Amino acid sequence: MQTVQVVCRKATADDVENLFQLIQSYAEQGVMLPRSREALHRSIDTFYVAELEGKIVGCGSLTRLGEELVEIRSLGILESYKSLGIGSMLVDSLIKEAQEQKIAKIMALTYAVPFFERNGFQVVNKEIFPEKVWTDCVHCPKRHACDEIAVLKNI
Numbered sequence: 197m198q199t200v201q202v203v204c205r206k207a208t209a210d211d212v213e214n215l216f217q218l219i220q221s222y223a224e225q226g227v228m229l230p231r232s233r234e235a236l237h238r239s240i241d242t243f244y245v246a247e248l249e250g251k252i253v254g255c256g257s258l259t260r261l262g263e264e265l266v267e268i269r270s271l272g273i274l275e276s277y278k279s280l281g282i283g284s285m286l287v288d289s290l291i292k293e294a295q296e297q298k299i300a301k302i303m304a305l306t307y308a309v310p311f312f313e314r315n316g317f318q319v320v321n322k323e324i325f326p327e328k329v330w331t332d333c334v335h336c337p338k339r340h341a342c343d344e345i346a347v348l349k350n351i
């Protein structure tokens with residue numbers, strides 16, 4: 197794997213426009229839920245960004261689903277920066293954040309199962325999660341035919 201000087205850090209309000217553009221491009225491809233600029237401003241504290249020489253090349257966020265569980269949402273890497281290990285770095289940062297919050301489990305709903313497996317997650321049955329997991333689904337065009345896979349890691 198190529199070594200790149202990437203920094204993963206908490207997002208700030210200045211990152212909202214870059215986050216919006218990145219998430220929007222994946223939302224248009226149907227692999228991520230869209231987030232408005234307003235929603236990003238409101239939830240900016242939950243986001244991490246990956247920065248390379250001042251450029252935002254990736255992002256991911258953590259949503260608290262209960263005492264024990266957080267969900268990774270909006271994980272995306274700019275197309276031309278994929279496969280450099282940046283997605284895994286962001287997942288590591290999100291796991292560390294969850295550990296600092298003393299949370300035992302981290303999950304995601306995804307199409308990128310091999311990526312999460314490489315990062316220590318296991319495929320699990322969606323039914324094991326509490327109803328809170330599905331609050332975001334009302335905004336999803338695929339809510340009546342969800343084909344995303346649930347992955348989970350104990351941390």
Ligand SMILES: CC(C)(COP(=O)(O)OP(=O)(O)OC[C@H]1O[C@@H](n2cnc3c(N)ncnc32)[C@H](O)[C@@H]1OP(=O)(O)O)[C@@H](O)C(=O)NCCC(=O)NCCS
Pocket residue numbers: 222227228268269270271272273274277278279280281282283284285304305306307308309310311314
């Ligand atoms: C999934 C994603 C975040 C991975 O980021 P990344 O920086 O490329 O990840 P890494 O470099 O750490 O790891 C790459 C490995 O993950 C796996 N992987 C990456 N994308 C994958 C996908 N869509 N499906 C399955 N496996 C995938 C592959 O094994 C890949 O290895 P390779 O490059 O040797 O083929 C990135 O591909 C992305 O932004 N995808 C579109 C949005 C998305 O699907 N997000 C996940 C929603 S929860």
